[in-house]
Amino acid sequence: xxxxxxxxxxxxxxxxxxxxxxxxxxxxxxxxxxxxxxxxxxxxxxxxxxxxxxxxxxxxxxxxxxxxxxxxxxxxxxxxxxxxxxxxxxxxxxxxxxxxxxxxxxxxxxxxxxxxxxxxxxxxxxxxxxxxxxxxxxxxxxxxxxxxxxxxxxxxxxxxxxxxxxxxxxxxxxxxxxxxxxxxxxxxxxxxxxxxxxxxxxxxxxxxxxxxxxxxxxxxxxxxxxxxxxxxxxxxxxxxxxxxxxxxxxxxxxxxxxxxxxxxxxxxxxxxxxxxxxxxxxxxxxxxxxxxxxxxxxxxxxxxxxxxxxxxxxxxxxxxxxxxxxxxxxxxxxxxxxxxxxxxxxxxxxxxxxxxxxxxxxxxxxxxxxxxxxxxxxxxxxxxxxxxxxxxxxxxxxxxxxxxxxxxxxxx
Amino acid sequence: xxxxxxxxxxxxxxxxxxxxxxxxxxxxxxxxxxxxxxxxxxxxxxxxxxxxxxxxxxxxxxxxxxxxxxxxxxxxxxxxxxxxxxxxxxxxxxxxxxxxxxxxxxxxxxxxxxxxxxxxxxxxxxxxxxxxxxxxxxxxxxxxxxxxxxxxxxxxxxxxxxxxxxxxxxxxxxxxxxxxxxxxxxxxxxxxxxxxxxxxxxxxxxxxxxxxxxxxxxxxxxxxxxxxxxxxxxxxxxxxxxxxxxxxxxxxxxxxxxxxxxxxxxxxxxxxxxxxxxxxxxxxxxxxxxxxxxxxxxxxxxxxxxxxxxxx
Numbered sequence: 004x005x006x007x008x009x010x011x012x013x014x015x016x017x018x019x020x021x022x023x024x025x026x027x028x029x030x031x032x033x034x035x036x037x038x039x040x041x042x043x044x045x046x047x048x049x050x051x052x053x054x055x056x057x058x059x060x061x062x063x064x065x066x067x068x069x070x071x072x073x074x075x076x077x078x079x080x081x082x083x084x085x086x087x088x089x090x091x092x093x094x095x096x097x098x099x100x101x102x103x104x105x106x107x108x109x110x111x112x113x114x115x116x117x118x119x120x121x122x123x124x125x126x127x128x129x130x131x132x133x134x135x136x137x138x139x140x141x142x143x144x145x146x147x148x149x150x151x152x153x154x155x156x157x158x159x160x161x162x163x164x165x166x167x168x169x170x171x172x173x174x175x176x177x178x179x180x181x182x183x184x185x186x187x188x189x190x191x192x193x194x195x196x197x198x199x200x201x202x203x204x205x206x207x208x209x210x211x212x213x214x215x216x217x218x219x220x221x222x223x224x225x226x227x228x229x230x231x232x233x234x235x236x237x238x239x240x241x242x243x244x245x246x247x248x249x250x251x252x253x254x255x256x257x258x259x260x261x262x263x264x265x266x267x268x269x270x271x272x273x274x275x276x277x278x279x280x281x282x283x284x285x286x287x288x289x290x291x292x293x294x295x296x297x298x299x300x301x302x303x304x305x306x307x308x309x310x311x312x313x314x315x316x317x318x319x320x321x322x323x324x325x326x327x328x329x330x331x332x333x334x335x336x337x338x339x340x341x342x343x344x345x346x347x348x349x350x351x352x353x354x355x356x357x358x359x360x361x362x363x364x365x366x367x368x369x370x371x372x373x374x375x376x377x378x379x380x381x382x383x384x385x386x387x388x389x390x391x392x393x394x395x396x397x398x399x400x401x402x403x404x405x406x407x408x409x410x411x412x413x414x415x
Numbered sequence: 416x417x418x419x420x421x422x423x424x425x426x427x428x429x430x431x432x433x434x435x436x437x438x439x440x441x442x443x444x445x446x447x448x449x450x451x452x453x454x455x456x457x458x459x460x461x462x463x464x465x466x467x468x469x470x471x472x473x474x475x476x477x478x479x480x481x482x483x484x485x486x487x488x489x490x491x492x493x494x495x496x497x498x499x500x501x502x503x504x505x506x507x508x509x510x511x512x513x514x515x516x517x518x519x520x521x522x523x524x525x526x527x528x529x530x531x532x533x534x535x536x537x538x539x540x541x542x543x544x545x546x547x548x549x550x551x552x553x554x555x556x557x558x559x560x561x562x563x564x565x566x567x568x569x570x571x572x573x574x575x576x577x578x579x580x581x582x583x584x585x586x587x588x589x590x591x592x593x594x595x596x597x598x599x600x601x602x603x604x605x606x607x608x609x610x611x612x613x614x615x616x617x618x619x620x621x622x623x624x625x626x627x628x629x630x631x632x633x634x635x636x637x638x639x640x641x642x643x644x645x646x647x648x649x650x651x652x653x654x655x656x657x658x659x660x661x662x663x664x665x666x667x668x669x670x671x672x673x674x675x676x677x678x679x680x681x682x683x684x685x686x687x688x689x690x691x692x693x694x695x696x697x698x699x700x701x702x703x704x705x706x707x708x709x710x711x712x713x714x715x716x717x718x719x720x721x722x723x724x725x726x727x
Contacts, residue, residue: 162628167665168652168672170628178597209581209589209627214550233587234653249585255545256589406548409506
């Protein structure tokens, strides 16, 4: 799975150096080429309206000069190259959810075509297109140009604005979206179309993300990960939209869905609103946290890969997390035993495992991993290292299990 | 259209049901959704605080409700739908609680539904996807429950109606059981084939649908004639408020933020000829007692408006 950072709210297209530097400095290796930064939904919405203030003389309105789309973002692309940031996915300009314009289809077609050409020019293999038409031929019209430029068109799930209330829109039903992608590819005669699931849009419509991702299967080439309160359109750092200590996005559903899907595509982290709200002084720190967040989500989605790395493992902890491990992964990745600091448990059996004292870990073969099944990860890791244990140590986490027990064990 | 109805909760009182049903009639209603669920509240069930109401024998229960039935008949109100207490399964509850819900509350609800001559009993599916890991596994448990009451429901001519529900994540409401119309339709068909009778139907809840951004027209079109009853109410798209339709707007244009036109198009498209039933009991505690009749009258008027639009 490739982690990609969306540059909105971070990079100033007119002076991209610092934003690009912050993204690269945080450890991201790839960036989304967001072409709506060259022609935003607000610029498109303002078309035909009288401006309160005249624009500065050197302003290029891409909405009037679509061929200039690349030109206005060229500086950003060059800075990315200089920082060795890949640009594997782009996003075409799109309209506001509540657009009052009914007359921009032609311009959107032109901008999408321009976006495909830009992808070809910069070697970007996928372009996210927000659907505006329910006519299959509308999208098929891009197939030849996309083929020439070696680009896959990724359609996105939509929500629609109903008098200020965002409700499920076109391609929000995963089975219909899957049929669409299949039909487009059948008519294109090759896999020229795919899907990009916007998790924020799913959340705005209260959708079952697990089901969504599972149904889309391998058609899903990218996922946009962002947080929001489930009512208002925004792109926040994951786990920051919270209420009474609980996240408001169904991360459990998303993680389960991406696991079921076997997702190995592009995970695009969009934190544009959080980033824009942060002081530029703090933004490089925010991006480091964002990168850790993306790595964490990837780790959760691929949690079984951690266990697959080792020929043998032992657990540390004989409580709920150990119980959950055994319920979900005990059969596929059986531990040799578990251990615990609670001496009253030593010699007993728990979930089919013998509970041993921590000192027993000193006798392990060197390639056997110790998997900590206790939330005091860092404290236990230090304890083990201080004991002289040299084996690999991994953390296990049971917050996003494939399933759960109905009850929790009382303190053991 | 078979009529316009509303919940009996907050209108019909056990001490004098005649008065409540007469009030509904005066407000213009011809039908009622009998709130059996108010005799064992969900908030109490979740806290494992059961009362003894459903411990009574069927004979005692029918005796208890005989005045209600008589009052409805005298007022000319048809009890067209009833709501089974919910939840009927609490995953974190003990065995005693769940046995009581399954083996006492549920079957007695079916019997009482038939006692009222009511053809539809609304039931909630189980909310277990988080625990069991998938919506399919969740449905299996709901189906097992439905199978436990379906044979008797068939005998008594009661159609069990599953309802689109929601779940909550950090105060954010998200889709819950029966929010996928295609799956619901398939499952209803499968169940009815199995019993060679119409034992299962659907109750479309507009408020719950609005909370999770469902496309009303599309959902109803997919359900088709499996739609048997309605829970009509409105909200702000954020909380399950059970308010009067057309009362919420979100933009300066002040247009309803709930897609009532889509709702009507959906009903019209499938030729719905059931009762336009409102699940708006909280309205009656929100308005002053002195305005209760007017509030009920407005709800009925909205029903008449809907019926008029559907008849065009």
